[in-house]
Amino acid sequence: MLDYKLVEACAEVIRFGSFEKAARALGLTQSAISQRIKLMEERLGQPVLVRAKPIVPTVAGQRLLAHYQSVRLLEQDLGSELPEVRAEGEFGQVTLAVNADSLATWFVDVPKLLFEKLGVLVHLVVDDESLNHHSLQEGNVLGAVSLRDTPIQGCRVRPLGSMRYFMVVSPEFQERYFKDGVNADALRACPAVNFSEHDELQNQFLHQYFGLTPGEFPAHTVPSSQGFVTLAEQGVAYAVVEQHQAEEGLRTGRLVRPCPFEIDRPLYWHHKTINSRLLDQVNDIVLSEARRHLPEIPQ
Amino acid sequence: MLDYKLVEACAEVIRFGSFEKAARALGLTQSAISQRIKLMEERLGQPVLVRAKPIVPTVAGQRLLAHYQSVRLLEQDLGSELPEVRAEGEFGQVTLAVNADSLATWFVDVPKLLFEKLGVLVHLVVDDESLNHHSLQEGNVLGAVSLRDTPIQGCRVRPLGSMRYFMVVSPEFQERYFKDGVNADALRACPAVNFSEHDELQNQFLHQYFGLTPGEFPAHTVPSSQGFVTLAEQGVAYAVVEQHQAEEGLRTGRLVRPCPFEIDRPLYWHHKTINSRLLDQVNDIVLSEARRHLPEIPQ
Numbered sequence: 001m002l003d004y005k006l007v008e009a010c011a012e013v014i015r016f017g018s019f020e021k022a023a024r025a026l027g028l029t030q031s032a033i034s035q036r037i038k039l040m041e042e043r044l045g046q047p048v049l050v051r052a053k054p055i056v057p058t059v060a061g062q063r064l065l066a067h068y069q070s071v072r073l074l075e076q077d078l079g080s081e082l083p084e085v086r087a088e089g090e091f092g093q094v095t096l097a098v099n100a101d102s103l104a105t106w107f108v109d110v111p112k113l114l115f116e117k118l119g120v121l122v123h124l125v126v127d128d129e130s131l132n133h134h135s136l137q138e139g140n141v142l143g144a145v146s147l148r149d150t151p152i153q154g155c156r157v158r159p160l161g162s163m164r165y166f167m168v169v170s171p172e173f174q175e176r177y178f179k180d181g182v183n184a185d186a187l188r189a190c191p192a193v194n195f196s197e198h199d200e201l202q203n204q205f206l207h208q209y210f211g212l213t214p215g216e217f218p219a220h221t222v223p224s225s226q227g228f229v230t231l232a233e234q235g236v237a238y239a240v241v242e243q244h245q246a247e248e249g250l251r252t253g254r255l256v257r258p259c260p261f262e263i264d265r266p267l268y269w270h271h272k273t274i275n276s277r278l279l280d281q282v283n284d285i286v287l288s289e290a291r292r293h294l295p296e297i298p299q
Numbered sequence: 300m301l302d303y304k305l306v307e308a309c310a311e312v313i314r315f316g317s318f319e320k321a322a323r324a325l326g327l328t329q330s331a332i333s334q335r336i337k338l339m340e341e342r343l344g345q346p347v348l349v350r351a352k353p354i355v356p357t358v359a360g361q362r363l364l365a366h367y368q369s370v371r372l373l374e375q376d377l378g379s380e381l382p383e384v385r386a387e388g389e390f391g392q393v394t395l396a397v398n399a400d401s402l403a404t405w406f407v408d409v410p411k412l413l414f415e416k417l418g419v420l421v422h423l424v425v426d427d428e429s430l431n432h433h434s435l436q437e438g439n440v441l442g443a444v445s446l447r448d449t450p451i452q453g454c455r456v457r458p459l460g461s462m463r464y465f466m467v468v469s470p471e472f473q474e475r476y477f478k479d480g481v482n483a484d485a486l487r488a489c490p491a492v493n494f495s496e497h498d499e500l501q502n503q504f505l506h507q508y509f510g511l512t513p514g515e516f517p518a519h520t521v522p523s524s525q526g527f528v529t530l531a532e533q534g535v536a537y538a539v540v541e542q543h544q545a546e547e548g549l550r551t552g553r554l555v556r557p558c559p560f561e562i563d564r565p566l567y568w569h570h571k572t573i574n575s576r577l578l579d580q581v582n583d584i585v586l587s588e589a590r591r592h593l594p595e596i597p598q
Contacts, residue, residue, distance in 0.1 A: 025514040091490065091517045103526050111519060111526075112533045121490055123520040191390065191420055215324040218390045220410060221422040226525045227402050227410075234411045 003043075004071070009036035010048050011068040014061055017054030040064075066154075069095070073142065073276050076120070092120040094282055097144035100126050100195065101163060102267070104225035105244040106293035107145070113285045118278065142279060143271035143286065152270065158287065160267040161294025164243045165201060168255040170235035177238075182259040184210045192219040193237035195228055201263065205240045209261045244293070266297040302342075303370070308335035309347050310367040313360055316353030339363075365453075368394070372441065372575050375419070391419040393581055396443035399425050399494065400462060401566070403524035404543040405592035406444070412584045417577065441578060442570035442585065451569065457586065459566040460593025463542045464500060467554040469534035476537075481558040483509045491518040492536035494527055500562065504539045508560045543592070565596040 012022035013033065023030045041047050048061035057065060076092035094114065098107050103126060111122040125141060151157040169178065177190040187210055194202055202219070206212040220237050222228050225245065232239035233254045240263075249255030269290070271283055311321035312332065322329045340346050347360035356364060375391035393413065397406050402425060410421040424440060450456040468477065476489040486509055493501055501518070505511040519536050521527050524544065531538035532553045539562075548554030568589070570582055 021513075024512060027512075027514055100523065103521075103523055108526065108529060109533070111521060111530060112535045115490065115519070115535045121517055121519050124522060124526075126522045191414065213323060213326075214320075215326055218420055220414070220420050222402075222410060223423060223425045224399065224402050225523065227407065227423075230407060231410060234408070236411045236414045 003039075004068075006036045006040040006043075007064060007068050007071075009033050010040050010061060011065050013037060013049065013055060014057045014065050017056075019055075069142065070272070070274050073272075073274055073278060076278050077276050092118070092278065093123055094120050094143075094278070095123040095125065095141045096282075096286075097125045097141045097146075099145055100223075100225045101242045101245070102145050105163075105242055106161075106289060107286075110286060110289055113289070114282065117285065118281055120278070142274075143269060143282060146268050146270055147265060148270075149266070149268050154273055155270045156273050158269045158271075158283075159297050160269050160287070160290035162264040162266050162297050163294065165205065165240050165263045165265065166243065166246070166257055166261065167205070167238055167240050167259055168232050168246045168249065169238045169258050170233060170254060171256055173232075173235040173238065174256055174258050176235075178258045182210075184212055187212060187217050187238075190218070191237045192217055193228055193231045193239045194219045194221045195225075196221065196223050201265065202240050205261070205263050208263070209259075264295075264298075267294070302338075303367075305335045305339040305342075306363060306367050306370075308332050309339050309360060310364050312336060312348065312354060313356045313364050316355075318354075368441065369571065369573050372571075372573055372577060375577050376575050391417070391577065392422055393419050393442075393577070394422040394424065394440045395581075395585075396424040396440045396445075398444055399522075399524045400541045400544070401444050404462075404541055405460075405588060406585075409585060409588050412588070413581060416584065417580055419577070441573075442568060442581065445567050445569055446564060448565070448567050453572055454569045455572050457568045457570075457582075458596050459568050459586070459589035461563040461565050461596050462593065464504065464539050464562045464564065465542065465545070465556055465560065466504070466537055466539050466558055467531050467545045467548065468537045468557050469532060469553060470555055472531075472534040472537065473555055473557050475534075477557045481509075483511055486511060486516050486537075489517070490536045491516055492527055492530045492538045493518045493520045494524070495520065495522050500564065501539050504560070504562050507562070508558075563594075563597070566593070 009022065009026065009028075012025055013019055016022045016025065019030050019033050023033045026033070037049065044060055044064075046060050047058050048064055050056045050058060072093075096110075098110075103124065111124070114120055114122050145160065149157060149159075167182070173190075178186055180186070187206065192202060192206070199221075203214050206217060220231060222231055228239060229241055229245050229249065231237045232241070233249055238258070246255055250257070267290070269283070269286055271279060308321065308325065308327075311324055312318055315321045315324065318329050318332050322332045325332070336348065343359055343363075345359050346357050347363055349355045349357060371392070395409075397409075402423065410423070413419055413421050444459065448456060448458075466481070472489075477485055479485065486505065491501060491505070498520075502513050505516060519530060521530055527538060528540055528544050528548065530536045531540070532548055537557070545554055549556070566589070568582070568585055570578060
């Protein structure tokens with residue numbers, strides 16, 4: 001059988017991206033951690049880490065991490081059947097990837113429900129929708145919210161619902177830049193706000209309805225779901241936002257919709273196919289929260 | 300003189316971490332981009348990129364990027380004196396690094412002011428306080444909010460003020476877990492919420508006042524300033540938050556302070572020492588917003 005002390009050391013170094021932090025988390029010295037990783041690498045006959053800043057796993061390291069997390073999950077199942085195998089006061093933990101728009105809207109109660117119903121700590125990784133798939137593939141997370149509907153190896157995919165996006169601006173911004181309506185020329189001359197350099201949604205919206213490609217329209221970048229909407233409310237930019245995020249601004253008149261166009265983005269839940277009661281319960285909670293808030297994906 | 304077409308190609312690939320995105324942004328084919336980078340590397344006699352996922356700059360690449368951004372900044376100064384050198388409808392751009400807590404609080408009007416007063420697009424990089432320093436060192440940003448007061452080469456450092464942090468919980472959480480007050484035993488048995496794996500603030504607070512080290516206390520992880528406070532309000536965790544973020548919750552009674560301890564964190568503004576009028580104005584806006592919201596750093 002594998003030496004799980006070694007596996008754990010590798011997994012924690014990968015998770016924290018740092019020997020120092022992994023050592024602290026495991027209550028070991030850094031040299032003990034290094035020693036364990038060296039031993040693991042000797043047994044595997046290949047490196048598990050690239051010693052860069054931050055530390056990144058090799059393909060072998062990723063496999064090892066995925067395996068470690070599966071074992072931890074099974075241990076948590078066992079812990080709920082045999083409470084005595086759990087250290088006193090110890091909580092289980094699940095790591096999930098979610099896009100920022102979901103976390104700011106329909107996903108907001110998921111951590112609360114996971115903790116209250118299942119007693120687990122929730123570790124969230126927030127990434128761009130298209131990248132979450134990547135975290136799952138690397139074995140860092142148990143489940144991920146993603147835009148892609150193609151399952152990846154070792155995972156099952158289920159529909160969550162659609163997120164609806166449209167353009168909002170402050171009334172003053174509309175008056176200043178969109179007096180003659182929203183068109184490609186107007187959009188070349190006033191700033192958008194991107195969530196990130198990888199803001200595919202904004203790009204798709206401007207391309208689909210106005211034929212603009214990235215680089216053709218000026219944009220601020222504010223990587224915060226809250227800050228993003230704030231910029232539109234302040235009249236500093238137009239923003240393409242998820243409908244729940246615009247609700248209050250539209251209700252109070254701080255935001256208006258300068259054009260009727262919409263984009264619906266189907267979201268999917270990808271989760272490991274480990275046979276675990278805990279994972280089943282996690283899936284149930286995520287799927288039922290999605291049903292409660294999101295319209296169904298059209299056929 | 301350097302061939303700035305080549306420099307620009309390198310800088311954009313580094314900025315986007317992707318050949319494809321840089322090509323789109325510059326309106327070039329991917330093979331044209333590759334060609335330019337190859338030429339640049341031949342002239343320098345060394346690689347500027349590590350072709351990993353995502354793409355990362357070599358030390359030479361970082362130098363090149365820093366130089367490129369300085370030149371762009373000087374061009375923006377020129378553009379405000381000679382508007383005709385600017386392409387029509389083109390805005391200048393400044394890239395700044397800011398920690399999430401600042402962006403959610405005192406920094407919230409900075410993008411608005413930069414755009415309205417200076418007409419520049421604001422590109423924000425959001426990172427942990429201690430890491431911003433790193434972005435600056437790598438030459439990716441013009442200015443950064445940081446916890447460190449030691450200047451780095453080519454930069455000047457100025458005090459911004461103190462951010463004050465304290466612990467908040469929902470009244471129900473207090474009743475359930477802190478009935479006998481907040482102490483190390485109580486904190487080992489109920490969950491905190493960390494902003495990230497690198498949440499040094501939470502760690503410092505729990506270590507300074509309760510002697511706990513990371514790994515000794517259970518914690519959720521929710522990398523969103525908004526989501527973080529929400530978890531405390533939902534009664535799912537205790538949180539150590541910046542005072543502005545707790546204001547509304549404390550006023551409405553959704554949050555209470557279970558213990559009187561506080562941590563003050565002095566924040567510093569690091570900016571390039573390029574002689575640029577635009578940069579001077581950026582500094583003035585950032586410093587004056589900090590003065591408006593943050594208490595002075597005690598001597």
